[in-house]
Amino acid sequence: MATKRPVLCPNCGAHIKKNGYCSSCHMPLPVLKKAFNTSDYYYNIGYDRAVARDLSGAIDSLNISLRYNKKNIMSRNLLGLVYYEMGEIVNALSQWVMSVNYQSSGNLASKYLKELRQDPTLLANVDQIAQKYNQALAYAKSEDFDLAIIQLKSVLSANPHFVKGYLLLALLYINSDNYERARTTLRRVLKIDKANTLAIHYLHEMGDTDENIIEMSKESVENDGLLEADEEAITLSTTGAKSGSKLKLFFGDLIERYKAKAVSRGEYGEISFAKYSGIYVLLGMLLGIFLLYFLVVPAQKRKIINEKDKLIKSYSEELADKNATINSLTNEIANLNIALDAAQNPQNESDNPLPDYSEIQNGMSDEDLQNLINNE
Amino acid sequence: MINFEEELKRFQPIPEVSQAEDAIYSNDLKDISDIVFQVTEEMKTANENAASRYAGRVRR
Numbered sequence: 302m303a304t305k306r307p308v309l310c311p312n313c314g315a316h317i318k319k320n321g322y323c324s325s326c327h328m329p330l331p332v333l334k335k336a337f338n339t340s341d342y343y344y345n346i347g348y349d350r351a352v353a354r355d356l357s358g359a360i361d362s363l364n365i366s367l368r369y370n371k372k373n374i375m376s377r378n379l380l381g382l383v384y385y386e387m388g389e390i391v392n393a394l395s396q397w398v399m400s401v402n403y404q405s406s407g408n409l410a411s412k413y414l415k416e417l418r419q420d421p422t423l424l425a426n427v428d429q430i431a432q433k434y435n436q437a438l439a440y441a442k443s444e445d446f447d448l449a450i451i452q453l454k455s456v457l458s459a460n461p462h463f464v465k466g467y468l469l470l471a472l473l474y475i476n477s478d479n480y481e482r483a484r485t486t487l488r489r490v491l492k493i494d495k496a497n498t499l500a501i502h503y504l505h506e507m508g509d510t511d512e513n514i515i516e517m518s519k520e521s522v523e524n525d526g527l528l529e530a531d532e533e534a535i536t537l538s539t540t541g542a543k544s545g546s547k548l549k550l551f552f553g554d555l556i557e558r559y560k561a562k563a564v565s566r567g568e569y570g571e572i573s574f575a576k577y578s579g580i581y582v583l584l585g586m587l588l589g590i591f592l593l594y595f596l597v598v599p600a601q602k603r604k605i606i607n608e609k610d611k612l613i614k615s616y617s618e619e620l621a622d623k624n625a626t627i628n629s630l631t632n633e634i635a636n637l638n639i640a641l642d643a644a645q646n647p648q649n650e651s652d653n654p655l656p657d658y659s660e661i662q663n664g665m666s667d668e669d670l671q672n673l674i675n676n677e
Numbered sequence: 678m679i680n681f682e683e684e685l686k687r688f689q690p691i692p693e694v695s696q697a698e699d700a701i702y703s704n705d706l707k708d709i710s711d712i713v714f715q716v717t718e719e720m721k722t723a724n725e726n727a728a729s730r731y732a733g734r735v736r737r
Contacts, residue, residue, distance in 0.1 A: 327721070333713070336709035370709070371711075391694060392692070394697055395700045398701055431691050432693060499687070
C-alpha cells in the first residue's frame, strides 16, 4: 500500500496541515500555489520577450514575476542576463547574487558570477563605465552638453550595448537639433532592444512613423560612424536651450580634467576649426624650417668645420714626418754616391798626395830614411 | 514636442560596483508570500490581543 507523501510548504518547507495552512509559517497553500503559478506565467512571457529581443518588455514581465515569487530562480537569472545584455552589469550582478543566495546549488547564476570573477579587468571597466555615465548625466543636467556627449561616446565605445547611454546621447542630440545623429543613436538602441519605449517615443517626436521605425531597426549599424571622433562630433555645439552659446572641443577625455578652463562660455559664433587646419599646417612647417635653419644647421656646420680642422692637422703632421724621412734618405743617397764614386775611381786616391820624400832622400842615409818613414 | 528638462529627469545615475551591495539590499522586494505572511502575523497578533482582552471576563 503506497504511503501518502506529506505536502510541504513551498515557503518554509514545513508540513501543511489538513486545513491547508503551513504548520510553521501559517501560510495558506492555495494562495502560495496561485502566486507561484502566476510568477511562472510571467516568467514565460518575459522569456518570450527576451527571445524576441524586446528586452525592456522582458524586464517588466520578469519584475512582475518576481513580485509574485521573489525566489523564482529562473526569473532572476533571466533578468540578470537581460540587464547584462543592456549593459547594466551591476544590476545583473545583484540579480545573480540574490539568485545564488536563494539557491546555491545547481544554479546557472553561479556560473555567470564565476565567469565574471575570472575576468578582474571586467569589473574595473564596469566601474569606470558607470562613473563616466554618471558624470555625463551630471554634465547634461548642468547644461555642459558637449562634455556630456564626449563622455557618453567614451562610455559607449567601451560598452556598445549600454542602452541607457544611447538614450541619453540621443536626447542630447535632439536637444542640439541634430536629428540625424539622434536617429542613428536610436537605431542602435532598437538593434539591442527592439521595442524600447523611450527610443520609440523619441522617434515619434521627431516625426518618424511606425513603418519608418520598423525599417530603421532593420538597417545595419556597423558603419554608421556614431562613435567615431569625426569633426562633427568634436566640434559639437554646446547650445543650451537658454544660453545659446557654442563651444568647440578638441581633446576628448582630456577635456574633462581641464573642465574649468574649457567650459568658459562666451558669446561666440560657431567656429569651424577645420577651415584653419591649412594655416596650422603652414605654421607648423614654418616653425620646422625656422628650427632647422637656426638651431640644427649651425650645429651641423660647426661639427663639420671641427672635423675638417682635425683632418688638416693630422695630414700636416703626416707630411712633416714624410719630409723628414725624405731628407734623411736623400742624405744617405748622397753618402752612398760618394762611396760608390770612391770605389769606382781608386786612381783618384793619388789626388791625396803622400808626403814628398824626394828632397829628403837626397843627403839622407837609408837608415835615417827608414826612421823618417816609420815616424810618418 | 520633447521637453528636454522633463526627459532628463527620467535618467537616474546607475550604481557603481562599490554600490552593488546597496543595490542588492534595496532590490529585496516583497513578494506575495511576504505580504501574506505579514497579514497572517498581523491577524495572529490581533487575535492574541483580543484573547488577552477577554481573558479576565466572567461569562454570566
